[in-house]
Amino acid sequence: MNKPDQPDPASPESSKKLPRTVVILGLVSFFNDFASDIVVPLIPILLATVLAAGPIALGLIEGVADALACFLKLWAGRHSDVMSGRRKKLALTGYMLSNLARPLLGLAGSWLTVLLLRSVDRVGKGLRGAPRDAMVADATPPRIRGYAFGFHRALDNAGAVAGALAAAAILAWSDLSLSEVILWSAVPGFVAVALLGAGVKEATASQPPSAAAQRVLPPLRWSALSVPMQRYLWVLMLFTFARASETFILLFGHELGIGVVELLLLWAALNLAKAITSTQGGQLADHFGRGALILIGWSALAVSFLALSQITTSTGLWIISVFYGLLMGLSEGAERALISDYAAPDERGTAFGWYHLVSGIAAIPAGLLFGVIWHVYSAAAAFMSASLLALLAIVLLRLWAWPLRHPDNNE
Numbered sequence: 001m002n003k004p005d006q007p008d009p010a011s012p013e014s015s016k017k018l019p020r021t022v023v024i025l026g027l028v029s030f031f032n033d034f035a036s037d038i039v040v041p042l043i044p045i046l047l048a049t050v051l052a053a054g055p056i057a058l059g060l061i062e063g064v065a066d067a068l069a070c071f072l073k074l075w076a077g078r079h080s081d082v083m084s085g086r087r088k089k090l091a092l093t094g095y096m097l098s099n100l101a102r103p104l105l106g107l108a109g110s111w112l113t114v115l116l117l118r119s120v121d122r123v124g125k126g127l128r129g130a131p132r133d134a135m136v137a138d139a140t141p142p143r144i145r146g147y148a149f150g151f152h153r154a155l156d157n158a159g160a161v162a163g164a165l166a167a168a169a170i171l172a173w174s175d176l177s178l179s180e181v182i183l184w185s186a187v188p189g190f191v192a193v194a195l196l197g198a199g200v201k202e203a204t205a206s207q208p209p210s211a212a213a214q215r216v217l218p219p220l221r222w223s224a225l226s227v228p229m230q231r232y233l234w235v236l237m238l239f240t241f242a243r244a245s246e247t248f249i250l251l252f253g254h255e256l257g258i259g260v261v262e263l264l265l266l267w268a269a270l271n272l273a274k275a276i277t278s279t280q281g282g283q284l285a286d287h288f289g290r291g292a293l294i295l296i297g298w299s300a301l302a303v304s305f306l307a308l309s310q311i312t313t314s315t316g317l318w319i320i321s322v323f324y325g326l327l328m329g330l331s332e333g334a335e336r337a338l339i340s341d342y343a344a345p346d347e348r349g350t351a352f353g354w355y356h357l358v359s360g361i362a363a364i365p366a367g368l369l370f371g372v373i374w375h376v377y378s379a380a381a382a383f384m385s386a387s388l389l390a391l392l393a394i395v396l397l398r399l400w401a402w403p404l405r406h407p408d409n410n411e
Contacts, residue, residue: 021139022148024199025132026155028192032095033159035189036121038167039102039182041267043118044251045260046178047111055251055371055382057111064115064367065122070360072126077353078220080131087131087138087349088202094128095196097121099189106182130352135200137340137348143286145340146293150282150333157278157329160271163188168264178260225354229342231401233358235393236335239298240362242305242390244370244382246270249308249321252379258314266321273325274332282333290338291403295394297331300324302390309383338403 047057076094080087101120108114133149140148163185170181222230249270253263285293304324311317336355343351374382 018144018148018151019139021200022136022152024195025136026152027199028095028196029152029156030159030162031188031192031195032099033156034163034166035099035102035185035187035192037160037163037267037271038185038188039105039163040247041164041250041264042167042178042182042260043105043114044247045254045263046105046108046182047114055248055374055379056368057371060368060371061111061115061118065118068119069122069126069129070357072123073130073356073360074220074350074353076127077130077134077349077351077356080134080349081347086202087135088196088200090131091128091135092193092196094124094126094131095189095193096124097127098124099186099193102189103183103186106179126356129356130349133336133339133352133355134348136336137343137352142341146282146285146290146333146337147279148282148333149336149340150279150285153282153329153332153336154275154278157271157275159188161268161275164264164268164271168261168268171264172261220350222354225351226342228401228403229339229351229354232338232342232397232403233354235396235401236355237358237362238396239390239393240359241366241369242386242388242393243301244366244386248370248374248379248382249317252308252383253314253317255379256312256314256317258317262314266318269318270321270325273322274329277326277329278332281330282337284330285334285337289403290334290341291397293334294331294338295397297328297334298390298394298397300327300331302387302394305383305387305390309380309387341403 043061047061076090080090098121101117101124105114105117105121108117136148136152137145167181170176170184171178176184225233250263250267253266258266281293281297301324304320307320308317311320336352339351339355340348370382370386373385
C-alpha cells in the first residue's frame with residue numbers, strides 16, 4: 001500500500017513537488033532547532049562565565065552527548081525497520097524527550113549537570129534521527145532525494161537562525177538572564193512536538209502489529225553493508241575527528257573578546273549561510289552526483305579551520321564563519337541522500353542508524369582531543385589539527401570511497 005503522500009513516480013510533478021510529509025518534517029525540525037539554538041550557542045558561554053568551565057569540559061559534554069545520540073540512532077533506525085516502517089512513534093518520543101530536558105539547562109548549577117541534561121537531550125535526538133531521515137526517504141522518489149534532504153536541512157538551519165536571533169534579542173532588550181532565556185526554549189519545542197503529532201500521518205500497515213513486530217531482517221552486522229557504503233562510512237568516521245562541534249567557534253569568539261549578543265548573531269549568520277545553500281546543494285547533488293557536493297563541504301571545513309588557526313580579530317571570525325556555512329550547507333543534503341542510495345527500501349532505518357552511529361562513534365575522543373589540544377597548546381593548534389584530518393578524509397573519499405555518479409536506488 002502506498003503511503004498517503006507518496007508521489008506517483010510516473011507523474012511529471014513527482015520530480016518537482018516535495019511530498020507533504022517532507023514539508024511537515026521540515027517544519028518540525030525548524031521549530032525544534034528554534035528551541036535548540038536558543039540554548040546551544042549559550043552553552044559555551046554559560047560554561048565559561050557562570051560555571052567556570054573551559055574547552056575540555058565543553059569537549060567532554062559535546063562528545064558524550066553526541067556519542068549517546070549516535071548509538072541510539074542505530075537501535076532506533078533498526079527498530080523502525082522491524083516495525084515495518086512505523087517510524088513516527090519513535091521520532092515523536094525523541095522530540096518530546098529533548099524538549100523536556102533542554103529547557104532545564106537553565107537551572108544547571110554545575111558543568112556535570114549540563115553534561116547530564118545535554119546527554120538526555122541527545123538521547124532524544126538519538127531516538128528520532130534515523131527514523132525521521134528514513135521517513136523522508138520513504139516519502140520521496142529517488143530522483144529528488146537530494147532536494148528533499150537539502151530542503152529539510154535548510155529548514156533545520158533556518159530554525160537555528162531564528163533561535164539564535166531570538167536569544168540575542170531577548171538578551172539585548174530585556175532584563176532576563178542566560179538561565180531564564182534557556183527556560184523560554186520550551187515554547188518553540190512544544191510547537192515542534194505538536195506539529196509532528198498532528199501533522200504527519202503514517203500509512204496503515206498491510207500487516208497486523210503482531211506480525212510486523214515479528215518481522216525478520218538480515219542480521220545487524222557491519223559485514224552486511226555493501227562495500228561502497230562501508231568505505232564511505234569509514235571515511236566519514238575519520239572526518240568526524242575533524243568536524244569538531246561548531247560551538248568551539250563561539251568559544252573562540254568569546255576568547256577574542258566578542259560579547260554574548262554578537263556571538264549569538266554570529267551563530268545566526270553561520271546557520272543562515274547554511275540555510276541559504278542547503279536546498280540548492282541537494283538539487284545539485286541530484287544532478288551532478290553526491291560525491292562532488294560532499295567534497296565541496298568537506299573542503300570548506302578544511303580551509304575554514306585552517307583560516308581560523310590564523311585569525312585574531314572578530315571581523316576575520318565573521319568572514320570565515322559565513323564562508324564555512326555557505327559551502328558546508330551545499331553538502332548536508334548530499335550526505336544523507338547518499339545513504340538512501342545505498343540502502344534497500346525496507347532497511348532504510350537501519351542504514352541511517354549506521355550512518356549516525358559511525359558519524360558519532362568518534363565523538364567523545366574527537367571532542368576531547370580538540371579540547372585538550374586547545375587547553376595544552378592553543379585554539380590555533382586545535383583548528384590546525386582538525387584541518388589536517390579533514391584533508392586526509394578528503395583524499396580518502398576521492399581515491400577510495402568515491403560514490404557512483406548514478407547509484408542504484410534499489411527501487
